[in-house]
Amino acid sequence: MKKFIAIVGTNAKKSTNRTLLQYMKKRYAASAEIEIVEVAGLPLFKKTKEMLVPQYAKEIAQKIDVADGVIIGTPEYDHSIPAILSSALAWLSYGMHPLLDKPVMITGASYGALGASRAQAQLRQILDSPEIKARIMPSSEFLLGNSLKAFDEDGNLNDQEQSEQLDGLFKDFLLFTDISNQLNHANVTNEKEMNNFSWDEGSSRREEEK
Amino acid sequence: MRLVAIAGSIGEQSYNRMLLQFMADYYKDLVQIDLVDIDDVPVFNEDDDLSNSEAVQKVYQKVFGADGVILATPEHNHTVPAAMKNVIEWLSYKLHPLDGKPVWVVGASYFNQGSSRAQLHLKQILESPGVNAIVMPGNEFLLRNAKEAFDDNGQLKDEGTVKFLDSIIQKFIKFVKVIDMLDAPDPKTYKDEDLESKGKVNTTIEGVDMNDEHWVEKAAEKVHAVEGGTYVKLDRGLLTVDQLNYFLKTMPVELTFADDNNQFIYYNKSLPTEKMLAPRRPGQAGDPLGSVHPGRAVDHVKQVIHALRTGESDLVSMPVPGNGPDRHIMHYYKAMHDENGRYRGVNEWVVDIMPIIKYYLAVTGKKLVDDPTATPISPITGVDVTSGASAKAPETDATSGASEEPQSEPKQPEVDTTSGASEEPKPEPKKPEVDATSGASEN
Structure with missing residues (x-):
């Protein structure tokens, strides 16, 4: 059975993004084990000479390392992902690279109608950066708008169409995880490049960039 | 003009901070640029509102008070550093100092991209409704290979780069x-002047009822206003708030400040209410102008304000009728403008000019006689008007509850009512002290 890490992209106690991930954990229990991971408690990302990384970030990195994929549920703050999630992703790419070539599925819930659409778009660009280089499932937006009204008392999605769409996307994600494992021809060079990656240079291929 | 500049990364050797420091020094004769540090700003969390914490307030105050903001961002993971996003989250939650604020985004980075993607993200963030900044379009400034860009004194080495920066900063100003x-x-006619102050300008303090009797205390708390022995830098000098009060309270006139949102926000409280020529109560400070004038005066007040706002007049001089021959109380309304020429409100002063006239007559040995050829002048424009045109002259200030009738003939004041302040100070023309240095002794 596949094992996924589901990251709640906010430190707010009340979050419909967390509710959505909990719903997925329950609903897809038969096909995958989903462990929900919080980013609350992480400090703001800060570079140091010694490249210190908080212990909690290392723990999250270890969980991701052994997982088959990652699901990130993001709200939208000011048309972008919350600083705490941005911070978490920076820690998770600072001197370590648990997300390298890791299959990622993005979900987003918002109180308004748009379902964190702009935050999701920025998150894709961030995950695609040379420091992270995750494998984001393409063409697979799941935007849950008006999220305060989206769940019933048991935390299930009210809307049949939306739950069917999510079922479909999750099945695709299982498949995408398998396919990703076959997209392995560049893994070694990616890994090597990542090990050479310098936050100070912003690149691991200085010669070519110059 | 005062700008604040924030470098978007914390706790590291920051080339973005170097860039801003360079700009602050290099352009110091052109514009004041204050760097604001964000190192101590706590992690944003909607369950733990730290909007009033010292670190958040420090940034808020600086940004709120600035004419414009420069944000310098490096690029982390194709986006702005979490630390910068974090500050913006605080400044878009309970506090909104960036609302309507002009912002210029720049960026330095180690590598060739020069933070291009981070700048785009930052612009999207700044334009979201909760932030609502006004980002200068175009004019991207990307400083790449930042490590090699500065000399040992923190100066940008490349002449072309500095020239380019010159051209953009001029545009930003x-x-x-x-x-x-x-x-x-921008009310189109005097009738559109909003005496209820329903709009807002960038100095309006939101979240406090303008009509509240304790508006001053509540608004002061809201903005963390300074008081007492704290120094305030003025053009031109330096005073503590206490000294400023001594100074304003001893002005020989009753001073009132109404801002460009038509909100009455200050008077110099030099006398108790009952002794004032135009009585004001402490509880009125903060009121919209409409609340401190009776309904019948509203039209005239609007005319005066509109004339000042539009530049039709720079000074409106209005006599208060009905105070007898020994007093001639004047209300003067002067338009205030900022350094860019923007109208920023009315400076009103009320003064009895008879003591001055009597003093002058006594010192010079002259006397007043009727002038049969005198023509009335418009209180608004100060120029001669034909007798018919002056019929609609605006009424003088009505907080005093003063004048019943619009006054068009300043030469014939009707005896009245108004200023119950009959214990008017008598000028002492008999013993003028002639001061040779003052030039008062020329006759």
Whole structure:
């Protein structure tokens, strides 16, 4: 059975993004084990000479390392992902690279109608950066708008169409995880490049960039 | 003009901070640029509102008070550093100092991209409704290979780069002025003047009822206003708030400040209410102008304000009728403007000019006689008017509850009512002290 890490992209106690991930954990229990991971408690990302990384970030990195994929549920703050999630992703790419070539599925819930659409778009660009280089499932937006009204008392999605769409996307994600494992021809060079990656240079291929 | 500049990364050797420091020094004769540090700003969390914490307030105050903001961002993971996003989250939650504020995004980075993607993200963030900043379009400034860009003294080495920066900062200064004009209320006719102060300008303190009797205390708390022995830098001098009060309270006139949102926000409280020529109560400070004038005066007040706002007049001089021959109480309304020429409100002063006239007559040995050829002048424009045209002259200030009738003939004041302050100080023309240095002794 596949094992996924589901990251709640906010430190707010009340979050419909967390509710959505909990719903997925329950609903897809038969096909995958989903462990929900919080980013609350992480400090703001800060570079140091010694490249210190908080212990909690290392723990999250270890969980991701052994997982088959990652699901990130993001709200939208000011048309972008919350600083705490941005911070978490920076820690998770600072001197370590648990997300390298890791299959990622993005979900987003918002109180308004748009379902964190702009935050999701920025998150894709961030995950695609040379420091992270995750494998984001393409063409697979799941935007849950008006999220305060989206769940019933048991935390299930009210809307049949939306739950069917999510079922479909999750099945695709299982498949995408398998396919990703076959997209392995560049893994070694990616890994090597990542090990050479310098936050100070912003690149691991200085010669070519110059 | 005062700008604040924030470098978007914390706790590291930051080339973005170097860039801003360079700009602050290099352009110090052109514009004041204050760097604001964000190192101590706590992690944003909606369950733990730290909007009033010292670290958040420090940034808030600086940004709120600035004419414009420069944000310098490096690029982490194709986006702005979490630390910068974090500050913006605080400044878009309970506090909104960036609302309507002109912002210029720049960026330095180690590598060739020069933070291009981070700048785009930052612009999207700044334009979201909760932030609502006004980002200068175009004019990207990307400083790449930042490590090699500065010399040992923190100066940008490349002449072309500095020239390019010159051209953009000039544009940004213009941009700030243009955006400031967007903030200015622009009523088309005097009837559109909003005496209820329903709009807002960038100095309006929100979240406190303007009509509250304790508006001053509540608004002061809201903005963390300084008081007492704290120094305030003025053009031109330096005073503590206490000294400023001594100074204003001893002005020989009753001073009132109404801002360009038509909100009455200050008077110099030099006398108790009952002794004032135009009585004001402490509880009135903060009121919209409409609340401190009776309904019948509203039209005239609007005319005066509109004339000042539009530049039709710079000074309106209005006599208060009905005070007898020994007093001639004047209300003067002077338009105030900022350094860009934007109208920023009315400076009103009320003064009895008879003591001055009597003093002059006594010192010079002259006397007043009727002038049969005198023509009335418009209180608004100060120029001669034909007798018919002056019929609609605006009424003098009505907080005093003063004048019943619009007054068009300043030469014939009707005896009245108004200023129950009959214990008017008598000038002492008999013993003028002639001061040779003052030039008062020429006759």
